[in-house]
Amino acid sequence: MRYTFKPDDCMVITIPLGNLRNTGDGHLMPEKFTCVFKDAYKVFLKGRPKELGAAQLSIGVFVICIGSLITHEYGPSHLVYTLPSALFIASGILSFAAGNSPFMPVVKLSFIFNIISLFWSISAIVLCSENMFAGLKVVIIVLCALELILALILIFWESKAVCRSHFNTLPLISIKQEA
Structure with a gap:
């Protein structure tokens, strides 16, 4: 099967996960994460x-x-x-x-x-x-x-x-x- 969608460098979302051993219940995903968007006009x-x-x-x-x-x-x-x-x-x-x-x-x-x-x-x-x-x-x-x-x-x-x-x-x- 051929992919119809492919990722590019226009938007990069980075989600840091916590350490599985050190985090408690519900604290694996952070409340904030970074999203870098490369605007063509900029x-x-x-x-x-x-x-x-x-x-x-x-x-x-x-x-x-x-x-x-x-x-x-x-x-x-x-x-x-x-x-x-x-x-x-x-x-x-x-x-x-x-x-x-x-x-x-x-x-x-x-x-x-x-x-x-x-x-x-x-x-x-x-x-x-x-x-x-x-x-x-x-x-x-x-x-x-x-x-x-x-x-x-x-x-x-x-x-x-x-x-x-x-x-x-x-x-x-x-x-x-x-x-």
Whole structure:
């Protein structure tokens, strides 16, 4: 027969039993025992989403400002690879909001926007490096590379909160007897 439920490390309950020789009637089980619960949202908070979200927001603003300088100098055709960096701003706001409140739809939306930002940062790096003619494009490439790194880090930590198994898990119960 195959087990349909398996214990995982999300909840560990430890019950210390008294010594069978030294305890009297009814004193084998303790009144209190420890239960450790590993919350997926608290694991996500270890990734520092507020700080990374603020960095994403700053990168998005810088890229759009530099893009407007390039557009002013070389024409509006260069907005193609700087204007979609507004995704970085949206991702930063959502990452900061996800770090502020444990509202799972915000975390999921931030996860989706960070995946899209990851792909846009890769696309922006490729688009900027094709016809390099301005020193400002190098700055945009560096900022997009930083955004790529930030998006990867946030995707890693948000996946720990979003992609978790809800079913078929039971708490791990360990019973320890005193010596």
